[in-house]
Amino acid sequence: MRAFIYFVFLILAACTADVLSPEVLSSKVARASSAELCSAYRLPSTTLRGKLMIEAELAARKVNQCGNSNYGQYSLSTAGTKSYERPFSSEAAGVDYDCDDFPNGAAAQRFFLASGGPVSDPHNLDLDGDGLACEWGAQIxxxxxxxxxxxxxxxVTSRCYTGPRGGTYTITASGNKNYGGC
Structure with a gap:
């Protein structure tokens, strides 16, 4: 139990530290369990970057809710609102990625955040500048x-039937006669 609490503390510390590079924070989020991510997501001390990464990670894992509550309000708050300048560059650093290179918007958003998004977009995945890559807005x-x-x-409605010799019975869910049911 002590090891579990220590691990959760490390995850929470990672989500609250803006000094970590996006790649390091992304790998810490990827290693955490869904329950740990949901716990960190609810904490007010988790940074916006941490919450955005947690939303993308949970959606990529096909987690629909954290407990009985929904998540996604941090990504949705920027959907459709141009918050970042996106000068189109034809030369991406290293390998060029397109939205078609990802199975869904959550995977694209995870990659986008790990490679510096939403502040920078070296692969042109967020052309409208709202901080959401590819189809992540629709998915979230x-x-x-x-x-x-x-x-x-x-x-279940029990209806009494009368047999040919005057006995009463009901029909069970399996279709058998129950003579003691009336």
Missing amino acids: RKVSSYRRPVASVRR
Whole structure:
């Protein structure tokens, strides 16, 4: 138990430290469990960069909710609002990436944040300057509005039937006659 608490403390410290490079913070977030990420996400001391990375990581893991609450409000708060200048550069540093290189918006957002986003965009993944790469805005809208399915309650109505010799019975869920049910 003590090791678990120590590990959670390390994750929380990583999410609150703006001095860490985006690559280091991204790798710490990637190594944490979903429960640890949800705990760090709820803390007010977690930085905006940490919260954005946690949102992208949870969505990439296909986690719909943290406990019974939704996440995604930090990414959604910037969707569609140009917050960063994006001069288009045809020469990306190193290997050039396009949105088609990622399986979904969450993976693109994780890469985008790990490579310096939203402040810098060396791979031109955020052309509109809202801080969201590729289709991450559309994906996070779905995640943030997710509603857990409600279990349906099956109503059982017992109806008494009268047999040919006057005995009464009900029909069970498996289709058998229950002579003691009326």
